[in-house]
Amino acid sequence: MAGAAAITVLAVPATASAHTGSGTAGQTKCNADWYVNPDETALKPKQLRSGMLFDGPSLIHHKTSGYTLKNVPTRDSFTAHVYAGSAPLFKMETSNPYSTVNKTADGKWWSSKIAASEPGGQSNPVGSPAELIGKGAYTEATTVASFGVGYGNDTGNKALVTSVRFGSRFYSLACKPHHPHPTPTPTPTTSPTTPGGDDGSTPTTVPSGAPQTGDGSAGGGSNTTLMAAGGLVVVLGVGGGLVLWRRRSQN
DSSP: TTSSSOOEEOOGGGGGEEEEEEEHTTTTTTTTTTOOOOOOOGGGOOOOSHHHHEESEEEEEEEEEEEEETTTTOOOEEEEEEEEEEEEEEEEEEEEEEEEEEEEEOOOEEETTSSSTTBBBTTBSSSGGGGTSTTTTTTTEEEEEEEEEOOOOOOOOOOEEEEETTEEEEEEEEOOOOOOOOOOOOOOOOOOOOOOTOOOOOOOOOTTTOOOOSSOOGGGGHHHHHHHHHHHHHHHHHHHHHHHHHHHHOO
16 A cells, blocks of 8 residues: 555653653744644644654644645655654645545545545545545545644644655754854954065165175165175276286286
8 A cells, every 4th residue: 555654653651751841942933834724823733852742632734736636645754753642644735625634544545524434534544635536525626735744633642743754855843943153253464564664665685795885774775785896896806907917027
């Protein structure tokens, strides 16, 4: 039977319900696309960090479109940790007519709009939503408006639903509080000081070993080079004169 293994149920002892008492601070924006109808506000499950807690009569919906009873996905499932009683049911809401179609744990479908003993009723479910066409007020024009999970009017049931799968889409019902991180303040950067003064000019370098003159003040850099070069010429001139003098003395 297609969809027979539709529910993943993790049985949990009743004492485990103490672990579902987490607060809802910071969780108001979680799962905002899941909703209850205006006349169902008392049935909305409690949002916890790890999922939605269904405690007694409760349900939740998620909108969908483009499906009829003939082509709606039937490989639907949800994961639930059951604390008491039985697991909730996978549900779909229809339009034309408005109704709720329920999926049993063994993958069959029934509608509260059909008498319980009739085919498609609670005591006589059918194998697929398409088989509801022609029964009760269902026709080929009946569309699927939403899907979801919930308990009926039975009391004594309690389960934590952590995820839902509808066709190929997976929905996590967990909700972790959002802790915004402060925006880091940019650190101002300082441009490095250019050596050689405010005008950014590069200081003149005197070659190592060249003769230098002056008092070492910053104002004589370029003159020092020129004078050093002049000193070199003078030295070379003096050296040439000495060589010439020495050569003349030998003749």
